[in-house]
Amino acid sequence: xxxxxxxxxxxxxxxxxxxxxxxxxxxxxxxxxxxxxxxxxxxxxxxxxxxxxxxxxxxxxxxxxxxxxxxxxxxxxxxxxxxxxxxxxxxxxxxxxxxxxxxxxxxxxxxxxxxxxxxxxxxxxxxxxxxxxxxxxxxxxxxxxxxxxxxxxxxxxxxxxxxxxxxxxxxxxxxxxxxxxxxxxxxxxxxxxxxxxxxxxxxxxxxxxxxxxxxxxxxxxxxxxxxxxxxxxxxxxxxxxxxxxxxxxxxxxxxxxxxxxxxxxxxxxxxxxxxxxxxxxxxxxxxxxxxxxxxxxxxxxxxxxxxx
Amino acid sequence: xxxxxxxxxxxxxxxxxxxxxxxxxxxxxxxxxxxxxxxxxxxxxxxxxxxxxxxxxxxxxxxxxxxxxxxxxxxxxxxxxxxxxxxxxxxxxxxxxxxxxxxxxxxxxxxxxxxxxxxxxxxxxxxxxxxxxxxxxxxxxxxxxxxxxxxxxxxxxxxxxxxxxxxxxxxxxxxxxxxxxxxxxxxxxxxxxxxxxxxxxxxxxxxxxxxxxxxxxxxxxxxxxxxxxxxxxxxxxxxxxxxxxxxxxxxxxxxxxxxxxxxxxxxxxxxxxxxxxxxxxxxxxxxxxxxxxxxxxxxxxxxxxxxxxxxxxxxxxxxxxxxxx
Numbered sequence: 001x002x003x004x005x006x007x008x009x010x011x012x013x014x015x016x017x018x019x020x021x022x023x024x025x026x027x028x029x030x031x032x033x034x035x036x037x038x039x040x041x042x043x044x045x046x047x048x049x050x051x052x053x054x055x056x057x058x059x060x061x062x063x064x065x066x067x068x069x070x071x072x073x074x075x076x077x078x079x080x081x082x083x084x085x086x087x088x089x090x091x092x093x094x095x096x097x098x099x100x101x102x103x104x105x106x107x108x109x110x111x112x113x114x115x116x117x118x119x120x121x122x123x124x125x126x127x128x129x130x131x132x133x134x135x136x137x138x139x140x141x142x143x144x145x146x147x148x149x150x151x152x153x154x155x156x157x158x159x160x161x162x163x164x165x166x167x168x169x170x171x172x173x174x175x176x177x178x179x180x181x182x183x184x185x186x187x188x189x190x191x192x193x194x195x196x197x198x199x200x201x202x203x204x205x206x207x208x209x210x211x212x213x214x215x216x217x218x219x220x221x222x223x224x225x226x227x228x229x230x231x232x233x234x235x236x237x238x239x240x241x242x243x244x245x246x247x248x249x250x251x252x253x254x255x256x257x258x259x260x261x262x263x264x265x266x267x268x269x270x271x272x273x274x275x276x277x278x279x280x281x282x283x284x285x286x287x288x289x290x291x292x293x294x295x296x297x298x299x300x301x302x303x304x305x306x307x308x
Numbered sequence: 309x310x311x312x313x314x315x316x317x318x319x320x321x322x323x324x325x326x327x328x329x330x331x332x333x334x335x336x337x338x339x340x341x342x343x344x345x346x347x348x349x350x351x352x353x354x355x356x357x358x359x360x361x362x363x364x365x366x367x368x369x370x371x372x373x374x375x376x377x378x379x380x381x382x383x384x385x386x387x388x389x390x391x392x393x394x395x396x397x398x399x400x401x402x403x404x405x406x407x408x409x410x411x412x413x414x415x416x417x418x419x420x421x422x423x424x425x426x427x428x429x430x431x432x433x434x435x436x437x438x439x440x441x442x443x444x445x446x447x448x449x450x451x452x453x454x455x456x457x458x459x460x461x462x463x464x465x466x467x468x469x470x471x472x473x474x475x476x477x478x479x480x481x482x483x484x485x486x487x488x489x490x491x492x493x494x495x496x497x498x499x500x501x502x503x504x505x506x507x508x509x510x511x512x513x514x515x516x517x518x519x520x521x522x523x524x525x526x527x528x529x530x531x532x533x534x535x536x537x538x539x540x541x542x543x544x545x546x547x548x549x550x551x552x553x554x555x556x557x558x559x560x561x562x563x564x565x566x567x568x569x570x571x572x573x574x575x576x577x578x579x580x581x582x583x584x585x586x587x588x589x590x591x592x593x594x595x596x597x598x599x600x601x602x603x604x605x606x607x608x609x610x611x612x613x614x615x616x617x618x619x620x621x622x623x624x625x626x627x628x629x630x631x632x633x
Contacts, residue, residue, distance in 0.1 A: 061441070104624060111577035113385065114623050117564050121616025129609035236445060249383060249439050285453025291446040295438050 007246035010301050011261040014244070014294050018268050025275045036154035041222065042267045043146070044069065045237055046160035047215035049245075049263040050167050050256065052238035054208040056247055057171070057254045058183045058201055060105065060112030064120035065212055066235035068094070070228055071123040072216025077136025077226035080217075084139070091217075095209035102205025106198045120235070127228035134227030142221035157264075164260035171256055180204050184252020237266055240291055246298075265294075331574045334589030337622065341596040348603045356599065358482060362550070364591035365488035366543050370562050371569035371587045372495045373539030376532045377440075378570050379499075379582040381512040384440050386536045388429055389566050390559030391448035393544030395455040396421035397554035400545050401464045408467045415545060422541025425451060426534030433533070434526060440533075455556060463553040474549035484546050489588070491539070496584040508532060512580030568594060572622050 022038065023030050029038055048069050055062040072091060080087030101119065105112050150158050171177035182190045183200050191197050215234070220226050243249075244265060245258025269290050273283050342360070346353035370389050377386045396418040404414035425447070432443035466474070477483050499505035507528045510518040519525050543562070548554040571577050572593065573586025597618055601611045 108624050110623055111571060114567060114571045114577060115620050117567060118616045118619030118623065120564075121612045121619070123616075125609045125612030125614075125616065127609075128612065129607075132609070239445070240442065243439070243442055249441070279457075281457040282453050284456070285450045288446040288449025288453070291442070291449070292432065292436065292438070295442065295446075296436050299436055 006301060008255060008258050008261075010294070010298050011245045011258050011265060014297070015261055015265045015268065018265060018272055022268065022272050022275055025272075029275075032152075032154055036156050038271045039154070039156035039160075039264065039267055041219075042156050042264050043159045043163075044215045044219040044222065044231070045234065045241070045267050046163055046260045046263040047211050047218060048231070048234040049238045049241035049259045050163065051208040051211035051215065053167075053242045053245075053247060053254050053256065053259045054180075054204050054211065055112070055116075056184075056239075056242050056249060057180055057252050058102075058204045059187075059250050059252070060116075061239065061249070062116045062208060063113060063235055064116040064123055065208070065238050066232045067120040067123040067127065068098075068209075068212045069216045069219065069231035069234050070226075071127040071130075072213045073220045073226040073230050074127045074131040074136065074216075074228060076142070076217045076220040077138060078130055081137050081139050091213045095206055095213060098209025098212070099202040099206030103198050103202040105205075106201040124228065131226060131228055134225060136220070136226045138220045138224040142217060143224060146218060146221035160260045160264060164257045167256035167260075171254070176203075180207075181252040181254070184250070184254075237263070241266055244291070244294055331583050331586030331589055333622075334573050334586045334593055337572075338589050338593035338596055341593060341600045345596055345600040345603050348600075354480070356596075358477070358480065359599070360592050360595050361485040362477075362482040363595045364588065365482065365484040366547050366550075367562070367565045367569050367591035367594060368488040368587050369491055369543040369546070370540050370566040371573070371591060372491055372584070373536035374566035375570045375573075375575055375582050375584070375587060376495070376499075376508060377536045378567075378575060378577060379508050379512045379580065380529060380532055381515060381580060384512075385567065386429070386444050386533065386540075387441060387563065388425060388444040388448035388451060389536065389540040390561075390563045391451035391455070392422060392425040392537045392540040393547065393559035393562060394554065394556060395425065395451040395544075396541035397544035397548035397558065398455045398459045398556075401466060401548055401554050402458060404464075404467055404470075406465050406467050408469055411467050411470050414467075414470075418541045418545035419538055422538035423534055424537075425541070426537030429537060430530050430533040433529070452556075459554065459556060463555060465553055466549040470549045471552065474546055484550065487542075487546065491542075492584055492588055499582055499584060504528065504531070509580055509582065512582075514580075565591075565594060568619055572619070 026034075028034055048065055051069075052062055052065050055065075072094065075087060075090050075094070078087075079090055101115060104110065105115055146155070148155050171181065179190065179195060180200060180203065182195075183197065183204065187197055190200065216231070219231060223230070241262035242254065242259045243262070245255055245260070245262030247254040247259060266287070269287055270283075273286050278286060342353070342356070346356055370393070374386055374389065377384050399421050400414045400418035403417045404410040428447050428450070429440075429444050432438050432447055433440050436443070438446075465471070473483055475482075477485070499508065507518070507523045510521070510523055511525055511528060515525065540559075540562075544554070544559060547558060551558070569587050569590040570582075572590035573588075574583040574590075575581060575586065597615060598611065601614055606614070
């Protein structure tokens, strides 16, 4: 338990430091409106990070989450807006496809990296077919939901924390989550205990698909339009978010709160860099540097954990 | 007739041996797509073959580097290949500034940048104990920024003789393909006939056992990561010379390509077992599948979907033992 808390301390600390730096640079950001702007895109990023976390939980990596979220955004901005019934059916089918991939990967013993890399072409191609040029429109209810004004703290901060809580209850406090983490921890043991690994991996991938769909829908609710490349960078952001949040690539060690806070940190890092008036040439590089820095600090924490 | 039965047994053996090699399937697939494309495409099969060899060469060069990295075992993937390609090509072309006299120093600049990228990658992996995927990924952001900063959207032409070399060929074989094949032969000799190659495979099969039996694990990993970045730098240098200058997203497609050729080529993604000839088969296949879909007149969307499905399909059919550790 203390180990888990220590793991969470680093993402929380890095978020706090970054937030402090932003407030120092731009005191006006310290307001309801300012926070909303800072964390504007945090909700879809957090959902995509949770999706990635589900995959990392079973020791795989999903290189297609960015194109998948783009695809879902395109479906939301077109079919869900125009013909809701067909739209939701497509999204449901996409979740099933994700679960099917999980089953295929387990059944044939395939490398998840390659399968998801291949699937990233498929989702990207579908997105281009649906929306060849940027456009579409957000369903009205989504727009209203995403611009809902929560009291005191803006929705862009509240929603990710609520998402983290729900996922925490599902993964850390229910039997489903324990078994799914077990797949990452020791799949042979799970199999010998009588669980079907095909079904378990399919469930983990299905959950990832579900959160990917939600990420795409929320993204459209925020941007009110979509294009086929809208979320490509989510693939890297989501992997970085999970690891930043104290997750491990192997062993089923993941933390929903950590992942969401990692996602918030990365969203904030982008705002922070624009406040620094850094030349745009260096924006991407600085994001890489922040990532390296946090991981370097984490090394110290992990050592302390090992000593404890 | 009795003669016939005995004679079929004899030549069957080499065929059987050939088909027991995991890399043969990549070549079979490449040959099938080649046939399917040249049936439809009006232009001669010769020019298609030439183009395939040219473009496959770039994929094969980065694929060889990636293959050695993947051979090191689970979690070892170099995601900085596109950024290393772009950075070294940008800096080398900027250095040469279209001057013919600076071609050789320019090549050395590219290779030097590659070595630098490899050093940074490995330093992050070793010193910060970051998983290689994340280390190469975050480092690639730095390389990308460096490339943007030094390039500033300018497109500097490669020196004339270098461009001629990269686009030219002799005896129906493009020069870049010759380089790619030579590198593949070097990689094969390294892996199959040298101690260093045995060390790489040993680490991929069982890191602990390799360390206990005295394999200089960190030195080998160091060499492999630097080699991957140098391969990427060389491919970037050639690609920029071939296409008339470096641009910032010239490396993008090689992220997928480098991993895809390794896996389709029959190497185990779990590491420990690599396959050099398969790299070339897979590289040819990957180019031909796109040109096949092109020649059937399919749009970008359908082409992407089919490419993806083919990759997933090939992997699902061919690799039976990927994760069996």
